Amino acid sequence: MTGLTVPPTTVRTLVVDCPDWPLTALVVDPDEPVLVLGAGRVVAATAPARGAGVARGQRRCEAQRLCPEARVLARDEVREARGFEAVISALEGVTPWVTAQWPGWCSFGVQGPIRLFGGEVALVRHTTKVVTAAIAQSRLGTDPECRIGVADGAFAAGLAARSSGVAPEGAVIVPQGGSPDFLAPLPVEVLTMDGLKGDLANTLVRLGLVTLGAFAALPAADVLARFGADGLDAHRLASGVDDRLVGRRPVSPDLAVPTAFDPPVEQIDRTVFAARLAAEVLHERLSSRGIACTQIVIEVETENGEHISRRWRDGGTLSPTAVVDRVRWQLEGWLHGPPALRPTSGITLLVLVPDEVALASGHQLGFWGEASAADKRAGQACARVVGLLGPGSVQVPEWQGGRDPDTQVALTPFVELVEETGLAGQEGRLSGLSDKSRSLETPPWPGALPQPFPAAVHVDPVVVEVVDATGTAVTVDGRGGLSGVPNRLAISLPFVRPYPEATWRERITAWAGPWPIDERWWDQHRRRRGVRIQVVTADGVARLVVLADGQWKIAATYD
Template identity: 40%
Template sequence: MTTQATGASSPAALPAQECAQATTTTAVRRAVVWVPDWPVVAAVAEGLLDPAVPAAVHDARGRIAVASAPARRVGVRRGMRRRTAQELCPELELLAGDETREARAFEPLVAVIEEVVAEVSVLRPGLLLLPARGPARHVGGEETLAEALVGAVAEHAECQVGIADGLLAALLAARAGVILPGGGSAGFLADHDVAALTWLETTSRGRSETEELIGLLRRLGLHSLGAFAALDPGDVAARFGAHGAIAHRLARGLEARPVASRRLEQDLVASAVLDPPAERADRAAFAARSLAEELADSLARRGATCGRLCVTARTEDGGELARTWTLDGAPTAAELTDRVRWQLEGWLSGRSGKPPSAPLIRLELLAQEVAAAGGAQDGLWGRRSDGEVRAARAAVRLQGLLGPDAVQVPVLQGGRDPRSMARLVAWGDEASPERPVEAPWPGSVPPPWPATVPAEPIVVELLDRAGQPVRVDARGHISAAPAVVVAPRPAPKAGPAEAALAELLPPGSHPVQSWAGPWHGSERWWTAQARRRAYLQAATRAPQASARRSILPLLLVLEAGVWRVEGIYD
């Protein structure tokens, strides 16, 4: 595996005056192909949704990300909670978003557009960028180019094409289905809400930063792109930082960065030989992750960002596949990995118009449009230590040997008890909660919560003074005061998991010193997933023969007639 630089000399080798003359403020004439409701269209293409039925795709937080046209007609909107959407449309078909599925289904559309225009770049699945001037001259005009692009995609999906100066103007023109005259981008953008800036973001990190900027602009009374564009660029950079300065250039109808008449930074290449050759996307994806990490580290060491990522794969019979992805900001290793993984899935799943003719033997990542990071800088406490880097690589290696789910990390999310508040995600995946932490959770266990939560609840018996099981009725009334907690003894040939549970809660009888509760609650009683539970806190005295400490405060839960230990307090 190698990483190297290619191309023009670095800006340090150029005279200051030449560097100053190397950039202009002219916006690039772009064409954008936009497929509306692409996540829903991709799910229909995969046979997961019925196109005649109202449908929507939701994100990891349970919010509607995209709704189909029939769903929008009954009031389902982007950002709406799933429960609210189902109340508006009981027959609504819901499907969780899957970026890999969306990229895989998008590959045939990219292939047919490449037959019309050679230089195509994917911003995200459902959105394509391409230069407008050259192709328009070749086919006889911009209107003819737009018609050719719509006609090429028509067999697969309905699309809209927009042509304008600058990336943001071209994207919004595609959403409106119009072609803007030269120099008309600033006026076209002026009346749009500042929320339009989020349409360019392709990562959750970028969306979060842009949403924070939009909230600040609105609090300052700047609700339109025109009002934002009227500010002095120097004042914007001083007040809103590098991210705000880029957004300000986009609002003015310019490129995110000044257009360079020559390359001021070298391209970077990371490549690896696949041995044995890869026929499946999952095998090639592990090599892609290592390459993406190496390329991201090289960009970080140079203090640079890249605007485009070119993924190239070579096959055993000498064939070659290539695809370019447009990036925003300084991409992380995870973001680079996602693009490569999506592209490999598109090629190797058989959905591509140009599937590999033989197994892949070489994978190459080329960082293009490399530029100084500008406002990008290390974190508050500096770069990651060597130990952190080695640990990350070890985790990736374990995933390669044992599978992606072999290494997981916890993510805090909303819930009513300690177990539901933790979500495990595979190492390298987006660590996003499925439920908002800040939302109200009525009926939740009162704080403080236990410090130790076993991987699996420990089944115990909770008895009263007469030796009878303690019960809680439907109204939350307890049958008798708890007197003893009986922990099971492990089997003679118990495995590591059973031994670990016995270490947490020693087997035997634990007399109850004091207790509180129960807290009774029913969850989703109107669905087939209804649950009724009762929680109880009990301070117990551990058996003297095996106790590591004399008092064991426990969090107990009663469900379906069985008591379990959900957590142990410090």
Template identity: 35%
Template sequence: MSAVGRHHENIRVVAVWCPDWPAIAAARAESIGVEQPLAVLRGGAVMACNAPARAAGVRRGVRRRDAQFRCPELIVREVDPGRDTAEFEPVARALDGVVAGTELLRPGLVVLSAPGALRYYGGVDELVEVLVAAVAEVDVECLVGIADEMPTAILAAREGACLEPGADAGYLAPLPLGLLAAEQALLAGPELDELLDLLRRLGVRTLGAFAEIAPRDVATRFGSFGTAAHRICRGERWRLPSVTSPPPGLEVTETCDPPLERIDQAAFVGRRLAVRMHDQLAAAGVACIRLAVVARLEDGREVRRVWRCAEPLSAEATADRVRWQLDGWITGAGSGAARDDDGVEQRSEAAIVSLVLEPLEVVAAGKLQEGLWGSAGLAGARARRALQRVQGLLGTESVRVAAAAGGREPARQVETVPYGEDFAPVRVDITWPGQITGPAPSVVSPPKSYRFLVAEGGERRLVPLGEGVELLDRQDRAIVAGERGLLTGEPVRVRLGTLGLGIRGWSAPWPDDGGWWHGGELRVRMQIAPVGAAALLLSAAAGASMWSVEGVYE
């Protein structure tokens, strides 16, 4: 047997799982009683809820309105990874006090190597008792799973199962296929949804049924993502252990003068460090899958946390983890630290005087699939590093990107958010009554000084929109918008200031009450295509003859 094989054979993994952690963290952060039903939402759907909410019928994946219908007294909070990490820090510290080498997969889930801990405490039962008691000291409940492979240990922790060596495949076989989606630390993303949907349509219902398919057939039909899922189901190594140390010189350090006392300062420094580290990783041709975040405090202490990831970290993911970790250290979550009204100016008893990012385990850069970066190839990676470098120099708000936000009006369907930050729109998966559907106008809410191109009499010129627009019928009478979206005449000409143009086409107008439940104004919208100019999206208040330009289809 090879050295790598012998090394792998002796490794077993312990997973410590705190159920419903996003909901527990939200309750702890706001001192909400454990008897009150609470749910945490992501994208308008429940991603986690506590036991009282489940008892009332709330389930993961249900929409907010459905959850509140089932449980009218339900307390709802939005997902906040920073809050989850900050509130989990006391739990992580408690585990560090009884075992060595803990690694954070996400807030609420910690893994560690089993052999050393089992030898120190004398056996499985003793180790589990120590881990559960340590977490209970900070008023949190947990379950412990032990298995040969990390994915199996994580799934076993959901039942508190401690498996014998070699029992991974047998334990996994009867489990439902949907468990692959239960833990995003294993597999996540649209590829997983597509894989599970296809397997269900093929009649595959359990992890064992998927494991019985020949590996060659899985690789041929489902690609590399399906192969990774297949290895998990078979209880095999889903990622080869690292057999070489990271290249020297990848560690990055920042001395903080003045010391960091606020989260916004720490996030700024952390993002800059993440960009520097990933520039060095890219130059070395490697990507990080285990990251140590180390902070040295003003009082001489050093705090350290290791993050282990299922996939290679991008610069954005690294910056996020650093920000979350610093949030936990600076706020002193669980120790009674105060927050200001904006939740930003929190201070700790010991400020951070230096910060270190150290890649502990790396893989070849080829492991970074395009889907993990979010755009195509190395050019996209270089563009992202450039944007992050600008943010490191000028601040997070210096680079903003567009994100779908839902809503009725064109100006409200897109919002700009700082590059690299999560954005969860209220609803983007439904069509609101009166909403503008595609294709969307290329220019939204143009100012009065906006100039658009008009071709008239063989000449092309730029014309300002001016104060308003009038639609005229064949008798040059101004057309009025009715309350039901009806017009007082057929549009044949449009007047833009002193310029009059013919109309080569127009859409049927439609009314939009603007949200009558909060006093919205009733407006009528329509699209017109002037002769020799770009199409326009117009709107007018019911009963008015003057129209405004809400969008230009350039």
């Protein structure tokens, strides 16, 4: 990659990454196996848990299977935001241009501060000192760990921080102009970390382009023609010469959206509620000009004239929801943060200032597997029906594995995605899912029923009698063996809808099993114990009959 010169547009950037901020915020002993869950997935884990194979993004059941002794904590985003506010305000003593991405990750341009501190190494050392001091002062994690990377452009700096060890000794400083060489050997999957579509990375791998260097070697015009603006953005990142989004432009100051509060507001919730409206207005204003916000400054003022202003960004463009999240983080950090920094009166003004915008590329149809028009339409229809029937009425399945047909697939409520992504985000959320191939590959569930699975799993199982040839009820002994050969299935209940007669009996022509089940025997309340058999009756219908708590029930029908 020689011959490429770094244009002056690339900002030399320092990234501070506190990799396990959710753990730091919860003040967890790093030697204890602990995992933190957010939205049902692992967001952070301590070293002992990671040693057992727990990784970010795993589902709870998977992580607990790998590391059963781990303590499970719920993520506390409020504490994360409060703690990180202390770090950011401390860093403002180093440079006024700190840009936060989310609690645990922030960056700033080094050009100014290196003059003050005399070189990048000294700057890294000083930054580390400031960050660890801020963490210690807010009495968060006992042994705070922060990583620092310096490179041309925020993308390369972020990757440098991720690949670095504990700062300051482990910090990775990519020399000036060295970003292309630093990025070249990295796998293209790292593009997904910066908010870009994972599909593009998949596609590139399928085309044989496994490293960023190989992708960067393609002519930019061809990349644009084939992959559109998203592809060109990725190409620029991969080249390491220019990490601005396509079509970045200066912002006219009258695009800012101010919201005044009279009387002043003390509660965060009310401010955030107003921020949602403001974010929608901003989004509307920008999109009517064909642009989208990539970096935003959130300014808050109080009655007594206290003022806080923070610069936030995300990997790609900021949606209204992302902006609202950041308003909340900033306010949590300020109003409930360190007492010395707390304001003394209510909030009177909130201003959302778009700091950097890019051309809104809209939503383009993908070549492979990206959200299509059909996904979008389906998402809109689902949102409409949620409006009609209420939340929770529309559900999407997610494969989770299990021993019984009623637990293998979990239904989660459809979450209306505010932006125009339709179900695309939904699909992304369910990325770990559940096609046929997936269902056959899931980790083994010892004692699970063999395939095929029943096509009807009854929500309200019907109680039946299972009797042997002599008419005695079939029971189970301590070892899970049946007391007799099932011969007849009978329902002697009042009228039950699918079975038209009051007394319905059917001869069993064939049966299989039993498959005993004893789940969660350690938990008195949630223990499930029973025996399952498959029976085929004379009418040709196969059913799954389960004995639990002394009652046989038709749990499912192989319809």
